[in-house]
Amino acid sequence: DYLSMNSSRCAACKYLRKRCPSECIFSPYFPPNNPQRFACVHRIYGASNIGRMLQQLPVYLRAEAADCLYYEAQCRIENPVYGCVGMISTLHQQIFSAQEQLAKVQAEIALINNAYTQQESSQFQQLDGLLSNLNNF
Amino acid sequence: MGGNSPCASCKLLRRRCAKDCIFAPFFPSDDPHKFAIVHKVFGASNVSKMLQELPVHQRADAVSSLVYEANARVRDPVYGCVGAISYLQNQVSQLQMQLAVAQAEILCIQMQQEPAIPTPQIDVPDEKSFLLQHNLPQYLNYASSTTSSNVISDSFKRDSLFSHDMVS
Numbered sequence A: 001d002y003l004s005m006n007s008s009r010c011a012a013c014k015y016l017r018k019r020c021p022s023e024c025i026f027s028p029y030f031p032p033n034n035p036q037r038f039a040c041v042h043r044i045y046g047a048s049n050i051g052r053m054l055q056q057l058p059v060y061l062r063a064e065a066a067d068c069l070y071y072e073a074q075c076r077i078e079n080p081v082y083g084c085v086g087m088i089s090t091l092h093q094q095i096f097s098a099q100e101q102l103a104k105v106q107a108e109i110a111l112i113n114n115a116y117t118q119q120e121s122s123q124f125q126q127l128d129g130l131l132s133n134l135n136n137f
Numbered sequence B: 001m002g003g004n005s006p007c008a009s010c011k012l013l014r015r016r017c018a019k020d021c022i023f024a025p026f027f028p029s030d031d032p033h034k035f036a037i038v039h040k041v042f043g044a045s046n047v048s049k050m051l052q053e054l055p056v057h058q059r060a061d062a063v064s065s066l067v068y069e070a071n072a073r074v075r076d077p078v079y080g081c082v083g084a085i086s087y088l089q090n091q092v093s094q095l096q097m098q099l100a101v102a103q104a105e106i107l108c109i110q111m112q113q114e115p116a117i118p119t120p121q122i123d124v125p126d127e128k129s130f131l132l133q134h135n136l137p138q139y140l141n142y143a144s145s146t147t148s149s150n151v152i153s154d155s156f157k158r159d160s161l162f163s164h165d166m167v168s
Helices: A003-006 A011-016 A035-044 A047-055 A059-078 A083-135 B008-012 B032-041 B043-050 B056-075 B081-113 B129-146 B150-154
Strands: none
Touching: A003 B081, A011 A035, A011 A047, A035 A047, A035 A059, A047 A059, A047 B043, A059 B056, A059 B081, A083 B056, A083 B081, B008 B032, B008 B043, B032 B043, B032 B056, B056 B081
16 A cells, blocks of 8 residues: 555654554554654564553553653663663662751751750749749748 | 573573573573563563673673563553652652751751841831741741752752653
8 A cells, every 4th residue: 555655654664664554553652753762662672572562551551651661761772781770779879868868957956956945944944943032032 | 412401591482502691691490480571571682682782790780670670561561660760759859858848947946046137126016926937038048059958959950751862
């Protein structure tokens, strides 16, 4: 069919050099104007795995899944050893040190508050003492 | 012939496990699930290609991270690892906020103890705290600009996950 052969095949079918049927699983998520997007996911997952993963999802979730697969593929290309798991690891470290910082600051607050109330209560005690002395006269 | 038993990969792929099999060091035959899951998500040939492109001493880590990603993808077929990243980034933001609030609180407490602003003797019908409240904001701004939580936020200038291409 000449028309479907030459008019706007999706990026996947262009890359794979095949016909892009109307119900192509890739075409909604791999538009022809972004060839790099499909090249990227293809390099990491392969066309049949991508197709299968998308096929197994309800239609309304496929766009999100395609975006995530693209993101993970990019991470893996940029960091061939750890992929996006490197980012997860970094995030865990940052959470840990932020929690440590927070605990320190909160402890500081508790200390200050404690010192302050002690100071206050000793001042009140002094005042009390003074008043009771006055009453004794 | 009777050599070593085939690794988990070659068992699954039903092929001869060569001596220099690229999978064998990382996919022992006693853990078939490990290879099965990376094969399911990435495919054996893609895994093989990825490992071949890495120096030998980095392959073990690469396999671990691929297994992790594959597991995440199977558990969450829509978001995979990205779900975890998103969740953790939220946690970092929340902690940053809590830290900023706590640091501001210290400043407030310190101000209450040593008032730097002399409270003038004005006949104000409102409570004394009126003046203090109106001077607080500038101190809070000062606090937020010097907070060390900027260290965390700076490393996440990349912010939104899909806002830009990482591979140019």
